[in-house]
Amino acid sequence: MSDSIFITDVGPRDGLQNQPKILTVEQRLALIAAIAGAGVASIEVGSFVSPRAVPAMAGTDEVVKSLPAGDGTHYTALIPNLKGYELAREAGAASVTMVLYASEGMARKNVGMSMQAAEEATTEILARAREDDIEVIATISVAFACPFDGAIDPAVVSAVADRFMRLGADRVVIADTIGAADPQQVRALTADLVRDHGSERLGCHFHDTRAMGLANVFAAVESGIRRFDASIGGLGGCPFAPGASGNVATEDVVMMLEQMGFRTGIDLSDLLAASDLAEQLTGTAPGGRSKAWLKPWLAQQAAG
Ligand code: COA
Ligand code: ZN
DSSP: OOOBBBEEEIIIIITTTTOOOOOOOHHHHHHHHHHTTTOOSSSEEEOOOOOOOOOOGHHHHHHHHHHHHHSSSSEEEEEEHHHHHHHHHHHHHHHEEEEEEEHHHHHHHHHHHOOOHHHHHHHHHHHHHHTTTEEEEEEEEESEEETTEEEEOOOHHHHHHHHHHTTSEEEEEEEEESOOHHHHHHHHHHHHHHHHHOOEEEEEEETTTTSSSHHHHHHHHHHHHOEEEEEEGGGOTTTSTTTOOOOBBBHHHHHHHTTTTOOOOOOHHHHHHHHHHHHHHHSSOOOOOHHHHHHHHHHHHOOO
């Protein structure tokens, strides 16, 4: 098993979509640049959704158009439907992250579609993206529990993952949108998925609502997962999923995995500077337990 971990920071999307304070395009770009500057492999920079539904994500086309070309960072943008795909393509996105659902309740509340309709739209997007040479990441939301429909049968998630692996999604990400999963559930589901599909195209996305985010990352690592979403400063939460709080903080995930001997390619001092910027821009610091300990420790290392 590889000792390299590939982190996608979803703070500029998952983190900012739910903030009471709406950032300007320039502020969003500054946050993205700070995260990229820390060596984070991949960043989800925004979403092509209705600005009426999510005002904080208006202007994502400007964000995508202004991303630095060829800086070695992988950038993706979330899309909820075909219209989002077209907007992302017009803005020049090289990668899109399309949302699939493990429950009917969440599909309806989030995008007013059935699970089946979201799968059909994704199938169509995959076909178009192949022609347009755009990468498609398929994220299965509410993969463990849904705020509307309750517990999710892992067989439902496995079946969706199986279909989109076969259809050629570049990646399939298992998302605990409301942060309700426990490490045993995560270990069981991810072990089955890695056995069936290998780990190369699989990723996980955890929220820390019930303080199990890092434990869930660990459980997935043990199953062989090497791709994780995380959010700078632990910002995050879905406006359409009641009770969903922030993602597991990027700095916490990086500190834990590096201490365990994995390589993320991320510079922790620069990452903390990005976390400070996220805090300063949004006026909130919801997560990120490691920062309070890491800051003086890193200063001591630098001095010594
Ligand atoms: N981006 C921007 N605008 C979009 C869009 C997209 N991806 N998809 C649809 N729209 C526009 C339509 O053109 C229409 O505009 P109009 O009223 O000016 O004609 C309007 O949104 C309503 O479209 P409709 O198809 O009737 O859908 P809806 O009102 O049920 O809204 C979504 C559906 C998907 C557009 C909306 O719920 C949404 O953007 N949700 C975002 C969900 C999200 O971001 N969740 C968090 C991350 S998973
Ligand atoms: Zn999320």
